[in-house]
Every structure is written in C-alpha cells, then in structure tokens.
Amino acid sequence: MTLAGKATQFEYKALYKPNQLIYGLGQTAVITGWTVKQAIAKHLDSSEYAVIGQLYSPTRGINLLIRNLLYNPHVRFLVVLNATKEDKNAGAGECLLDFFRNGFEEGVCDTGLRCWVIRSAIPGYIDLEVEATALQQLRESVKYCEAKSITEAVDRVKFYAQSEALEAWGNKLEFPLSTVQPNILPGPRYGHRIEGKTIAETWVKIIHRIKTTGTIRPTGYDGQWQELIDLMAVVTDEPEDFYFPEPNYLPVDRNFLQEYISQILDDAPYREGLKYTYGQRLRSWFGRDQIEQVIQKLIGEIDAASAVMNLWDVKDHDKGGSPCLNHIWLRVVDNELSLTATLRSNDMFAAWVANAMGLRALQQHIRNEMQERSKYDLKMGPLITISQSAHIYDDTWSNAEQLIQKQYATICRKIDYYDPAGNFLIELDESKIVVTHTTPGSGEVVGCYSGFDALKLIREICAASPSIRPDHAGYLGMELNKAAECLKTGKQYVQDSK
Incomplete structure (x- = not known):
C-alpha cells in the first residue's frame, strides 16, 4: 500500500476488548463472526489489514465495535464474514451490515434503556452517549462488503490493500461509556443451589444470586466478570415445547433455539475456521456416538449409574479452545430420567438459557428414543447444571440489573409452599x-x-x-x-x- 510512492502504515488502537483482536498496519477491519480470527489472519500479511476480530452477539458486541472504529478513523474498509449457520443464527454480522446499509434511530433496548437502535430485523443497540453525527459520518466514510467464505473475505481484503491509501475520515472520537458497579453482599464463595420450575424462572434467580453475592475478578481476556464458583441449578418442570415469557425477556427466542438444539443433537463435519460443536463432540469426536451409547446403556440396564457422555479431550489442554460443556450424566430413578451436566465455564447471562434448553432437548431426545425402542415409559425428571465458574461479564451488568428490577420480585411472589424436607x-x-x-x-x-x-x-x-x-x-x-x-x-x- 503506497501513498506518493512511500510505504504507509497505520496503527489500530482498540479502546475496548483490546486483547481479543489481531492487529495489522492497513486500513481494512475484518469481522469474522463465529469463524476464528486466525483462520483469516494466516492468509494475510499484517500490512493488508488494520484489525481482525470476531463478533458473536449483536446486542453485546456491536456497541463496542462501533466505538473502536470511531477511535480509528484511518479504517476506511470493512469486510464482514457472514459464512456459517452459527453466524446466521446469532445475526451479529447481518445486524452490523444493516447499520451501514440502513442506519439507526432512537429507541429502547430489550431492558428498556434509551439507545440507538439499528434498523434491522435483528436487535442491535448502540449507546445513546455516542453522537448521532459521529455514527452517520462513520457510515458514510467506511466502505463495507459481505463475504460468504474465508476465500472471498481474504480476496476482498487483498483487493482493498492494493488500493491507494486514503486519508483518515476525521479525528479520533471517544465517548463516555457508562458502567454499573455492583453492590455486593457477603455470601459463600463455593457451592450454591438454585431451583426453579422453568428455565426462565431459574435463570432470573441465578442472575440475582450472582449480582448479589458474586465476586468480581478479571476475566483473563479483557474486562471483568462477577462470579460464583460451583453453582448448581435445578429445573424441575420445563414443558416439552419450552416456556417463553410474554413479552420474552430471555436472551434467546424460538428460532435461535431450534438452530442451537441442532448443534447439540446433530453431528457436524469439520469446517475450516470453526471450532467443534457440542453435537460433534457427542456424536463422532471420539469415534463413538455417545448419545446412542447412553440410550442403549439405559435400555439394557435401567438402573445404571454409568450412563455418561464426555466432551473433554485431553488434547484440549495443549491446543486451547476447550469446550465449556464437559460432562453429561443421565440417571433413571423412580421412573424419572434426569440429566446432569457439568460446565467448566458458563456465561450465565448470555449463554446459560440456551445451554439449559439445548440440554433439556437432549434429555427429551434420549427419553423419547428409549420409549420407542423399549417397554419403558419414563417421565421427564429434573435438569441439573453444575457451573464451576458461573459468571456475568461486565458489559452485561447493566442489563442484568434491569432484569432483576423487572422480573425478580414477580418471580418471588409466585409462592410454592412445597418443601421436600417435609x-x-x-x-x-x-x-x-x-x-x-x-x-x-x-x-x-x-x-x-x-x-x-x-x-x-x-x-x-x-x-x-x-x-x-x-x-x-x-x-x-x-x-x-x-x-x-x-x-x-x-x-x-x-x-x-x-
């Protein structure tokens, strides 16, 4: 890349999540969605891009991404890789593209706070503190494109890199970022138990417990999280078609859920740039279909205490990217099929609801298969998750507080006097x-x-x-x-x- 015959280099500086990005010296920002950023970076020279980063969530990630772009006005090109079913399911890349295509308007986010709402079918928000004129200038100054494959993304980055370097579109812009500092009450650090009839009810209780007594620690990447260690959540009566409150305050909807359930129940072929899916680990990773093994185990020995599925590979210690869901155990007691899952690390605000619903779908699948193939007519027992690190990231603390204020008191008023202790x-x-x-x-x-x-x-x-x-x-x-x-x-x- 040249300007007046001289090599030109730019330096990208991220105000937010700096340790989660790959930095270059060019003028193109590359958003890889759910594809690991290294899968793009290995095909490029650092002079060809400004920054490469992943984008998982439209409601959490886009706000910080936009703030980073405003602070780096030398970025004049944007390549959004929107290639996988995970990208389609999450919608983050599509929502980001809609920001540049369609713009934004003032509205409220899902927790009721005023913000800029991206004009998109997929909910996406930007803090109201960011000036509308700055957002509009960014939209007008950055040329964007969508890529449907790694190859196409790499080709677009290289094409932009061959263009003559452009002047920055303006000055670095930084706007205040409001934060919520938790008011933490004393409580035990290890070993917590929360029970609810539905996943929705249990989730609100979990968020309240963490926000009330969780310890604040650095995440190991960027920022902080509030954490409880070894949190057991027991869901007793989730309906087979799943309960979604009206209006839906959960971080998932039915469309997202169907795709997520597929990622747990179904095998998946290897795809460059993507990590495993849970279904891949359960169905074929170790050369055996563990779901089928468990079904046959329980049909042959209904009282078995060894109906176990494992997702942890000893090689995960060396290569990184280890699964959060590690261990699943099924047990039939008093004609009830229960499922217990252990998660080493669990984002309780954004991920636990989907985790729990996906595991409940797996539990239902195993129960149904057993009934079709045998004489057993089993009831659905409880779903139990044990989250060894149950945490809420600092960029969702405000949302968590809003959830508690709106939902926790209502849930507590639903008094159930039954006590299994007698x-x-x-x-x-x-x-x-x-x-x-x-x-x-x-x-x-x-x-x-x-x-x-x-x-x-x-x-x-x-x-x-x-x-x-x-x-x-x-x-x-x-x-x-x-x-x-x-x-x-x-x-x-x-x-x-x-």
Missing part, C-alpha cells in the same frame, strides 16, 4: 412446645422435637433437616416464637393464626 406441626402439650415432622406426601411421622426454647428448637430442627427451605425455616422460627409466647402467657396457640 412439614412441621407445632402444638403446645402441657408445659412444652411439641413439633412433629412428617413427610411431604404421605404425612408419615419421621421426627419429633419438644422443649421450651424456640431458638433451641429451630436450631435442632435445622440441624436434623439441613435441606429445609430457607423461607420454611424462617416461618418455623416465627411460629415457634409465637408458641413460646403463648406458653409464657397461658394463651391458646394455633399454628398459622395471626
């Missing part, structure tokens, strides 16, 4: 409090406690039944205190009376 009947017998512990279903007596001191009694009950629900324990404490007062004053005690 029920407790409180009575006064002569000069002492008597508490009878019964099973939740049949009402069989399994324990009895008596005494005068309410605090001592609740401690005994919680020690003997450590899995009792926290709100149930609080209720018992209040009732025992009322019973103790009645014991002192001689008044009649009736449980649940005001």
